[in-house]
Amino acid sequence: xxxxxxxxxxxxxADVPPLSQQAQAAAAPYLGGLNPEQREAVSHTGGPLLVxxxxxxxxxxxxxxxxxxxLATGQAWPGQILAVTFTNKAAREMxxxxxxxIGDMVEGMAWLGTFHSIGVKFLQRHAELAGLKSGFSILDTxxxxxxxxxxxxxxxxxxxxxxxxxxxxxxDDWKNRGLTPDRVPAGEAAGFAHGxxxxxxxxxxxxxxxxxxxxxxxxxxLPLKVLQANADLLADYRQRFRHILVDEYQDTNVxxxxxxxxxxxxxxxxxxxxxxxxxxxxxxxAQVENxxxxxxxxxxxxxxxxxxxxxxxxxxxxxxxxxxAHNKARLxxxxxxxxxxxxxxxxxxxxDDAEEARAISDDLEAIGRHGGRLSRAAVLVRASFQMRxxxxxxxxxxLPYQVIGGPRFYERAEVRDALAYLKVIHAPAHDLAFARIIxxxxxxIGKTTEQKLHAFARAEGVALYRAAELLVQREELAxxxxxxxxxxxxxxxxxxxxxxxxxxxxxxxxxxxESGYVEMWKKDTSPKAEGRLDNLKELVRSMQEYDTLxxxxxxxxxxxxxxxxAAADKVTLMTMxxxxxxxxxxxxxxxxxxxxxxxxxALDENGEAGLEEERRLAYVALTRAKRRAVISFAxxxxxxxxxxxxxxxxxxxxxxxxxVEIATPAPFMGRPMPADDDMSHWRGPDLELKAAADPPGRAxxxxxxxxxxxxxxxxxxxxxxxxxxxxxxxxEKAGRKRVMAAFVEAA
DNA sequence: GAGGTGGCGACCGAG
DNA sequence: TCGCCACCTC
Numbered sequence: 057x058x059x060x061x062x063x064x065x066x067x068x069x070a071d072v073p074p075l076s077q078q079a080q081a082a083a084a085p086y087l088g089g090l091n092p093e094q095r096e097a098v099s100h101t102g103g104p105l106l107v108x109x110x111x112x113x114x115x116x117x118x119x120x121x122x123x124x125x126x127l128a129t130g131q132a133w134p135g136q137i138l139a140v141t142f143t144n145k146a147a148r149e150m151x152x153x154x155x156x157x158i159g160d161m162v163e164g165m166a167w168l169g170t171f172h173s174i175g176v177k178f179l180q181r182h183a184e185l186a187g188l189k190s191g192f193s194i195l196d197t198x199x200x201x202x203x204x205x206x207x208x209x210x211x212x213x214x215x216x217x218x219x220x221x222x223x224x225x226x227x228d229d230w231k232n233r234g235l236t237p238d239r240v241p242a243g244e245a246a247g248f249a250h251g252x253x254x255x256x257x258x259x260x261x262x263x264x265x266x267x268x269x270x271x272x273x274x275x276x277x278l279p280l281k282v283l284q285a286n287a288d289l290l291a292d293y294r295q296r297f298r299h300i301l302v303d304e305y306q307d308t309n310v311x312x313x314x315x316x317x318x319x320x321x322x323x324x325x326x327x328x329x330x331x332x333x334x335x336x337x338x339x340x341x342a343q344v345e346n347x348x349x350x351x352x353x354x355x356x357x358x359x360x361x362x363x364x365x366x367x368x369x370x371x372x373x374x375x376x377x378x379x380x381a382h383n384k385a386r387l388x389x390x391x392x393x394x395x396x397x398x399x400x401x402x403x404x405x406x407x408d409d410a411e412e413a414r415a416i417s418d419d420l421e422a423i424g425r426h427g428g429r430l431s432r433a434a435v436l437v438r439a440s441f442q443m444r445x446x447x448x449x450x451x452x453x454x455l456p457y458q459v460i461g462g463p464r465f466y467e468r469a470e471v472r473d474a475l476a477y478l479k480v481i482h483a484p485a486h487d488l489a490f491a492r493i494i495x496x497x498x499x500x501i502g503k504t505t506e507q508k509l510h511a512f513a514r515a516e517g518v519a520l521y522r523a524a525e526l527l528v529q530r531e532e533l534a535x536x537x538x539x540x541x542x543x544x545x546x547x548x549x550x551x552x553x554x555x556x557x558x559x560x561x562x563x564x565x566x567x568x569x570e571s572g573y574v575e576m577w578k579k580d581t582s583p584k585a586e587g588r589l590d591n592l593k594e595l596v597r598s599m600q601e602y603d604t605l606x607x608x609x610x611x612x613x614x615x616x617x618x619x620x621x622a623a624a625d626k627v628t629l630m631t632m633x634x635x636x637x638x639x640x641x642x643x644x645x646x647x648x649x650x651x652x653x654x655x656x657x658a659l660d661e662n663g664e665a666g667l668e669e670e671r672r673l674a675y676v677a678l679t680r681a682k683r684r685a686v687i688s689f690a691x692x693x694x695x696x697x698x699x700x701x702x703x704x705x706x707x708x709x710x711x712x713x714x715x716v717e718i719a720t721p722a723p724f725m726g727r728p729m730p731a732d733d734d735m736s737h738w739r740g741p742d743l744e745l746k747a748a749a750d751p752p753g754r755a756x757x758x759x760x761x762x763x764x765x766x767x768x769x770x771x772x773x774x775x776x777x778x779x780x781x782x783x784x785x786x787x788e789k790a791g792r793k794r795v796m797a798a799f800v801e802a803a
Numbered sequence: 804g805a806g807g808t809g810g811c812g813a814c815c816g817a818g
Numbered sequence: 819t820c821g822c823c824a825c826c827t828c
Contacts, residue, residue, distance in 0.1 A: 142818080143818080171818085216812095272818055339816060339817095440815080498806075631815085631817095632816085633815085633817070634817085655816085
């Protein structure tokens with residue numbers, strides 16, 4: 057068993073400079089700028105502490121100051137603090153802010169990072185205890201799906217009826233709850249693939265083990281299992297982590313929760329920071345209950361509330377308070393603005409998504425004209441498909457923008473291909489990577505050859521790459537397939553030799569060139585090819601700061617964000633989820649329509665709880681704004697290429713009217729009024745009217761699913777779903793649409 | 804046996 | 819509208 061204390065980061069003499077006395081002497085200054093609650097959050101260091109920190113209440117400041125305080129007063133060395141965040145961005149930011157307080161000593165904080173990166177670190181140290189070998193690889197979602205598809209095919213499961221994606225979701229869910237295959241409740245696995253879900257989960261774990269690979273869920277589950285099974289090791293780590301700090305505690309899932317409790321013990325110095333009103337990750341297993349029952353878990357816990365808001369002006373905050381008050385499941389708190397009254401929240405109505413995009417871009421241009429900075433504005437959307445009309449408009453008028461968290465850089469096909477080459481060079485046994493590029497670019501190695509390789513590899517118990525080597529040597533393949541395969545293997549052998557002393561970025565350039573991969577995209581005439589080549593260049597560029605290929609690949613596995621280009625003055629476009637923790641002077645919130653926000657699927661799948669989570673998301677989105685928030689909705693929106701019409705979101709009704717300004721609608725500019733319902737069921741920005749016309753108890757619908765109907769504009773169709781007075785109809789000519797029952801008659 | 808084409812279902816959200 | 823898979827052709 058590896059001894060965690062033999063590692064350099066905890067007992068390094070350099071970590072124990074005379075700093076503690078020095079810093080102690082200067083302790084007062086950093087406490088100076090804090091309010092009393094923040095100060096308590098910083099200085100209460102004896103036993104469990106829960107900090108309920110509302111949006112914009114100086115949470116990060118309190119957190120980083122707390123860490124600095126712990127170090128400065130000599131309560132722990134940097135290597136004895138476990139500090140976890142959810143996103144890499146949050147981890148980076150925390151590190152930088154601590155650096156500002158304590159300088160380079162922050163480098164000694166080896167256990168500051170995301171849950172996942174800390175999981176990797178732990179597993180690398182104790183790989184053998186987790187049934188892994190050193191140098192294991194981390195699969196991304198794509199690899200995971202591929203693997204599951206193979207396993208399901210082997211069990212003859214109909215992929216149409218039981219999508220691999222769904223199984224992946226179930227497995228992820230089990231892992232989030234800390235369940236290994238043998239622990240899955242029988243009932244849960246029954247509904248999928250004729251009761252084989254549990255069996256498939258087991259087979260999947262087995263395959264991962266053979267591949268010496270883990271998925272994201274394992275990064276939490278395996279450390280948990282290892283610590284549960286090894287009391288000595290647990291004791292070592294408990295002793296090591298004098299202080300534990302958890303950010304965004306409301307987002308922890310069961311596995312994370314169990315891990316933390318295990319490490320902290322009942323009276324440990326664990327400090328959790330969170331806000332039940334900002335819990336927006338229920339769908340990936342987060343348990344708001346964790347924060348709600350903190351006091352039960354840690355009876356000695358002290359609870360501190362931060363409610364003084366230093367971010368938003370009063371109207372914005374009051375609007376957000378009023379909205380979130382509609383939720384029942386919450387601890388309950390009201391944020392108080394420390395800034396002035398400010399402007400009311402603006403609500404705007406639009407004819408369609410294109411017009412909405414135009415209005416937003418007009419506002420953004422105006423900001424630029426008045427000397428404002430675009431980088432201080434953001435457009436936050438519920439779903440990423442909403443970004444398209446916005447991007448199109450921004451490109452059209454040449455407005456600089458950046459997309460955050462869109463299709464993630466490292467998940468783009470061309471980047472994944474390039475990475476697959478590098479992974480095979482680094483670890484030839486990476487079967488999934490090898491399979492990915494064996495015939496990319498096309499080199500005449502087809503399905504049949506690939507199947508032969510797989511069969512041979514399985515029979516011999518060797519990796520795909522080794523199987524290829526053996527089959528080439530044995531001359532058992534048809535010439536047509538053998539020559540290109542031999543050539544590919546020779547290429548890899550050469551590249552691997554180069555990798556020994558060539559910087560990774562340079563190696564990548566060579567590989568992309570010699571493999572013909574860049575050539576493949578250069579020949580491609582589709583409009584996207586150019587962007588793909590740019591991405592490849594960006595990939596090579598981003599490798600420049602890494603000395604080893606292995607180091608780079610590990611970074612990639614965990615940090616799925618591309619490094620943003622230098623901060624030019626651009627407006628930011630991102631999802632509401634991605635915006636958590638950020639703030640902007642001006643925030644645009646388009647698409648507040650029933651069905652989109654709250655999202656229909658959240659309602660269908662989780663009912664009232666789903667609705668409350670959507671409402672928390674609205675709360676998070678609104679509280680990103682410092683000075684100005686503009687909410688908008690469109691009567692018509694293109695989804696999957698077809699037009700859908702929608703009603704304004706119920707969240708708009710729920711905003712307290714005293715803090716909202718209904719912008720004079722300038723909708724339907726230069727447009728003829730539509731012939732029928734498109735307009736008449738759009739109730740416009742008049743909130744009173746909508747409230748009156750749409751009473752809470754909806755009249756029962758007089759139509760039934762499956763019924764054939766007639767619609768003035770769209771013609772004949774069949775009702776596929778009904779939600780109160782809103783029908784989803786599959787029209788014979790016009791495709792699928794959602795319309796109001798009032799505009800439909802039986803056919 | 805390799806590579807091209809048409810039909811079909813999908814996108815809610817993240818590490 | 820797009821990407822994937824099944825089918826089809828050379």
